[in-house]
Amino acid sequence: MLSKQILLGGAALVLFVVSIFSYPGKAEAALCEDAEILGAALITDICWDCMFPLKIAGVTLSPGDRENPPGEAGAPLCACDNNGIPEPGIVMSMWEPARLVEFPRQAGCSPTLGGAQIGADPQYIGGKDQGDIESSFYHYHYFSFPLFVMMELFSPSSCHDGYLDFDMMYLSEIDPTWNNSELAYFLTPESSMVANPIAGAACPADAVAATAGWPLDSLFWCAGSWGSIYPLSGNNYGSHGVIRSTSLLKSRLLASLHRKGFARKTMGDDALCEPKIYPMLPKSQYKFSLMHPRAETDRAHVMGESVARWGLGRIIPGVATTPVYLTWRLNDCCNTL
Secondary structure (H helix, E strand, O other), rough: HHHHHHHHHHHHHHHHHHHHHHHHHHHHHOOOOOOOOOOOOOOHHOOOHHHHOOOEOOOEEOOOOOOOOOOOOOEEEEEEEEEEEEEEEEEEEEEEEEEEEEEOOOOEEEHHHEEEOOOOOOEEEEEEEEEOOOOOEOOOEEOOOHHHHHHOOOOOHHHHOOOOEEEEEHHHHOOOOOHHHHHHHHHOOOHHOOHHHHOOOOOHHHHHHHHHHOOOOOOOOOOOOHHHOOOOOOOEEEOOOOHHHHHHHHHHHHHHHHHHHEEOOOOHHHOOEEEEEEEOHHHHHEEEEEEEOOOOOOOEOOOOOHHHHHHHOOOOOOOEEEEEEEEEEEEEEEEOO
16 A cells, blocks of 8 residues: 555656756747748848849840949959959949848757757846846857758859858857847947947937948947947847847847857948958848848848838737848849959
């Protein structure tokens, strides 16, 4: 009788322990959705018109919804050094889908990879309130996504940066500066110069310029209507909604990757032969289109452009809440003969 009670008690204890440790696992799995990017979405959820304008030798072959930014390459002809021998070529300018970035609701979750868990500690979850201050925090995963190369479309060999396939390039879970704003300061000491009301008062001009056409690269500390680029961390104070919060963070992560040398400048006359290390963020080099939950397929938005123009109704509450952005990059290159 006593042994039976011991067995029943032991079984109850095992069930209790299993219930404690298995239930959070199911909850975590529920947070990690499948964005279904690597499938039909490669055709249906791409803004194909966003590759324009397309220019060859300074001549616009196909216009886009807006002109290229002022910092584009201006010369029609070029020459690149090949072992001391200059090779002549023709300047070609086009917008290429180069990177994907996702902001999962749970650390270690990758909706782009079909909801796979990549083994990170889920200690930070997007949209958390921290104390009495309403704030949010999102991790990000940064992928190479050379779509034209992957689909063997129009992409000369001299006009890509060496990334030939879909691959994960960076994840914020291993970056100690992303969850610590004080530590991120040491990457950007210049931020102390613009941490004042006068510098902040200049950002509305950047917001107007971005909404009307292109952001102002000279205002490097501003992300238009999205907020301030500094600090380069995932902490975002204030209640701005998922789309605006993650839009600001995609500006910050690009600025951080440029500072670390993981992102290069591909726009302008100085980048015709190869992408250049550029520690400051060239804001007008980029534009974005949302691929998930509800894709932008008609046009792309630029850095700092008002969310009211493109972001309304893009999140499906309780169903699909993880934004996945396709990053378009202006590529000025010397297509050698």
